Amino acid sequence: MQGNSYSDLKVYGKSMSEQWFVGFKFYCAKRNKTKRCHQVRLGVNYQATVRGRIIEGESVRKVVERCLKEGWNPFDCDVKSFIQSQQVPNLNEIVSREDPRNLPFNEAMQWAYNKKDNKKGTLNGLRSGLKYIKLAASSLGFDNISIQGITRFHVCEILDEMKTIRQAEYDISTNKRYIGKKFTPNQYNAFLDRASALFFEFENRGIIEFNPCHKIAKKDEIDFGIHKHASxxxxxxxxxxxxxxxxxxxxxxxxxxxxxxxxxxxxxxxxxxxxxxxxxxxxxxxxxxxxxxxxxxxxxxxxxxxxxxxxxxxxxxxxxxxxxxxxxxxxxxxxxxxxxxxxxxxxxxxxxxxxxxxxxxxxxxxxxxxxxxxxxxxxxxxxxxxxxxxxxxxxxxxxxxxxxxxxxxxxxxxxxxx
Structure with missing residues (x-):
């Protein structure tokens, strides 16, 4: 006999003008019934931005998925009642598993990025920096170090490896924009700024005492005259x-x-x-x-x-x-x-x-x-x-x-x- 099952578990919502929720289809074997789109909100709509709702919605989706795996049946009770019944660890315990102090370096840096609420252009720059930070950390074997174990030495090594990785991409690129391009001191400083912005999230919460980027010397930048004033x-x-x-x-x-x-x-x-x-x-x-x-x-x-x-x-x-x-x-x-x-x-x-x-x-x-x-x-x-x-x-x-x-x-x- 087929047991309980669920499918299509995802976050629904696109704009601030609508109610967001985590929805899924659920089949109850005991009743031989299916709920087409059961909705769980758990505070998603308290977030004031689309980005905030996306992040919160993903957290709620993970909570719902955990509850379903632990045996929650939406036909019997709502998800809050199931959590409070202690049949699964409570919500705070579920969230604590994503405490950045318990995460390896690459996952902790992703956590820091998810905490950012900046303009789209700033977030794009941070996302690019995060990509190369992760690649460099993995290349150096730093990806599983605790965020509290990262020092200025590690950051300097990561920055140098980011430079090597980015230059290697330029060297094999067929894009006209990148053929013959060299990694510049300006890019090094930009990567340093983005890394510092991510480490700020840990420093601000007392997870680390000092931002390891703060005393790293910047390179002398090249003035390309990109925004030179018109005569x-x-x-x-x-x-x-x-x-x-x-x-x-x-x-x-x-x-x-x-x-x-x-x-x-x-x-x-x-x-x-x-x-x-x-x-x-x-x-x-x-x-x-x-x-x-x-x-x-x-x-x-x-x-x-x-x-x-x-x-x-x-x-x-x-x-x-x-x-x-x-x-x-x-x-x-x-x-x-x-x-x-x-x-x-x-x-x-x-x-x-x-x-x-x-x-x-x-x-x-x-x-x-x-x-x-x-x-x-x-x-x-x-x-x-x-x-x-x-x-x-x-x-x-x-x-x-x-x-x-x-x-x-x-x-x-x-x-x-x-």
């Missing part, structure tokens, strides 16, 4: 030609230049986020987009100041329409579709880099606009705050390429004589 002549050509070729792309560029917002932040901006009374765009009013991803790089309260001339342009663009629309949607006009950053990059490549022959990135105009604000007399701290930075060092060192020249000119013009 005055190039800016003049863009201002003259781009409005004729693609007016909405020029509007997008102007928005980034004036406000210093990141392209993804602009694409996530809706008219409802504009505070016309206080002349600000309140990113904090919608920390997460419809896909459950962070709009800004942090969850800090942030208001982006909007000059009057640009606020008037936004009012005209809104034209009494639905405030739930994006400022830049299909064809870069107001609408309900959230564009991808990749699509904007393709437009920029077509109309500016190839169309006008000006090899500068769209993102470089964030810094270009910041330099223009400083030249107009706006304080460095104000420019930095507009970027959403906690201190001025990032704005000064990364975006404001003209800051050094401004400081030198101040000394030349204002230094007093003896």
């Amino acid at each position: 005055a002549q190039e800016v003049d050509i863009i201002k003259r030609e781009l409005p004729q070729k693609h007016a909405e792309l020029y509007n997008f560029l102007r928005f980034e230049y004036v406000l210093g917002m990141r392209p993804d932040e602009i694409l996530d901006t809706k008219f409802s986020m504009v505070d016309y009374l206080n002349s600000t765009i309140n990113i904090s009013d919608a920390l997460y987009n419809n896909r459950g991803e962070l709009i800004s790089k942090t969850t800090a309260y942030r208001q982006v100041p909007v000059p009057g001339y640009l606020l008037d342009w936004i009012k005209e663009r809104a034209a009494g329409g639905d405030p739930d629309r994006y400022l830049f949607s299909y064809k870069l006009k107001p609408g309900y579709h959230r564009l991808s950053r990749c699509w904007i990059s393709m437009l920029w490549l077509e109309h500016v880099i190839e169309g006008l022959g000006i090899n500068v990135s769209l993102y470089s105009f964030k810094g270009k606009g910041g330099d223009a604000k400083r030249d107009a007399g706006i304080d460095l701290a104000a420019v930095s705050a507009g970027y959403g930075h906690n201190n001025t060092s990032m704005a000064r060192n990364i975006y404001l390429t003209g800051e050094g020249e401004r400081l030198r000119n101040q000394i030349i013009e204002k230094a007093p004589d003896l």
Whole structure:
């Protein structure tokens, strides 16, 4: 006689607008009945992001699978009652088996990645770093070491092995992007930063006393000029030609230049986020987009100041329409579709880099606009705050390429004589 059985055990749910659950088909031999899609939630829907629900849903799926293997019959009771009946270890004991202190190194690093709640681009970088960390650790035989046994020595060895593995991939690649490519100090530093971000999860919880990445020296980076600022002549050509070729792309560029917002932040901006009374765009009013991803790089309260001339342009663009629309949607006009950053990059490549022959990135105009604000007399701290930075060092060192020249000119013009 056939016994109880289950199938199709998985997490159901895609967007924040619906209820998520772990579902499965269950056949009860005693009753000769099948439940087509039994649903278990166990707090999955308390998570505030899609990513959070995916992670929590997978944890619940493992709990449900364990209960089913231990004999739980959904026809007899719900899963909570079965857990509480002590017929299986309680939920806390099940979760404790995934305590990172009890996991081998590679699994512990995966656990740390799963704890991250960052922007999609940041998570992509972390995922790439995690991939090579695991490969390097396995190659060196470090993959089964406890996370508490990892020292700075192990991390340095892993970083060197990551470099070897990545260069070997370049050497055999047939992709035009990678043929002849060499692993750079910039990539080494990026891998170190990603490893440090993962180890932070252990340090923050007291699992390790110190982050082993903190005192590892970074390499001297190569400046490839990827985000070099456009010259005055190039800016003049863009201002003259781009409005004729693609007016909405020029509007997008102007928005980034004036406000210093990141392209993804602009694409996530809706008219409802504009505070016309206080002349600000309140990113904090919608920390997460419809896909459950962070709009800004942090969850800090942030208001982006909007000059009057640009606020008037936004009012005209809104034209009494639905405030739930994006400022830049299909064809870069107001609408309900959230564009991808990749699509904007393709437009920029077509109309500016190839169309006008000006090899500068769209993102470089964030810094270009910041330099223009400083030249107009706006304080460095104000420019930095507009970027959403906690201190001025990032704005000064990364975006404001003209800051050094401004400081030198101040000394030349204002230094007093003896």
